[in-house]
Amino acid sequence: MLFDTHVHLNDTQYDQDLEGVISNAKEAGISNMVVVGFDRPTINKAMELVEKYDFLYASIGWHPVDAIDMTEQDLLWIEELTAHPKVVALGEMGLDYHWDKSPKEIQKEVFRKQIKLAKKVKLPIIIHNREATQDIVDILKEEDAKEVGGIMHCFSGSTEIAKECIDMNFYISLGGPVTFKNAKKPKEVALEIPLSHLLIETDCPYLAPHPYRGKRNEPAFVKLVAQQIAEIKGVSLEEVADQTTKNAKRLFGIN
Numbered sequence: 657m658l659f660d661t662h663v664h665l666n667d668t669q670y671d672q673d674l675e676g677v678i679s680n681a682k683e684a685g686i687s688n689m690v691v692v693g694f695d696r697p698t699i700n701k702a703m704e705l706v707e708k709y710d711f712l713y714a715s716i717g718w719h720p721v722d723a724i725d726m727t728e729q730d731l732l733w734i735e736e737l738t739a740h741p742k743v744v745a746l747g748e749m750g751l752d753y754h755w756d757k758s759p760k761e762i763q764k765e766v767f768r769k770q771i772k773l774a775k776k777v778k779l780p781i782i783i784h785n786r787e788a789t790q791d792i793v794d795i796l797k798e799e800d801a802k803e804v805g806g807i808m809h810c811f812s813g814s815t816e817i818a819k820e821c822i823d824m825n826f827y828i829s830l831g832g833p834v835t836f837k838n839a840k841k842p843k844e845v846a847l848e849i850p851l852s853h854l855l856i857e858t859d860c861p862y863l864a865p866h867p868y869r870g871k872r873n874e875p876a877f878v879k880l881v882a883q884q885i886a887e888i889k890g891v892s893l894e895e896v897a898d899q900t901t902k903n904a905k906r907l908f909g910i911n
């Protein structure tokens with residue numbers, strides 16, 4: 657069984673055929689998925705989905721690109737929702753220096769507030785990082801995020817940074833890019849980082865793996881990510897599936 661730790665089935669791109677996408681995932685052997693909500697509409701939709709499907713769980717938080725929009729009330733609302741038994745993590749949160757909608761200082765402040773909340777409610781965190789690795793590592797250290805740990809989502813950094821994150825109690829999650837021909841770093845990470853610290857994800861509808869690159873992604877394709885890791889490590893698909901599923905269940909506290 658495979659565990660897709662990062663899906664956006666709450667995206668409007670699935671409005672027309674969500675049932676079909678979910679049955680594709682079931683057929684491909686996906687046992688569980690975490691639906692990530694990162695603003696008001698996507699958090700609401702994530703909560704709806706986890707009520708409807710027993711194999712779905714939610715992670716809720718505030719995306720760094722929209723940090724400037726988050727109010728104190730939003731943060732309180734997120735805190736209230738964490739009482740729901742199917743909310744298994746906070747995020748995605750972090751820093752995104754690619755887009756300049758939210759100034760860096762506001763992004764950092766919103767990131768720190770969410771880490772503090774995660775420690776208060778004792779949930780792991782899911783980190784979104786775009787062109788902000790050093791600042792993220794610094795803030796995780798300063799806020800002592802090690803206490804809750806979590807996931808470096810769609811990790812694209814070096815093996816050295818991956819090890820630094822593992823030391824802070826984080827799992828390294830690989831997605832579609834590990835299947836891309838020129839993705840040197842994710843392939844290196846897949847080789848060097850032991851399975852005990854790896855997770856798999858699609859980040860669907862984004863980042864579809866080869867040979868679907870550029871198309872709409874879906875959870876069934878997480879099998880291609882697992883296959884690629886198995887190939888790189890020279891182990892069976894089953895071993896990658898079993899170990900990453902075990903890791904995800906342990907982190908999210910799912911039996």
Ligand SMILES: [Zn+2]
Pocket residue numbers: 662664692748859
């Ligand atoms: Zn995402």
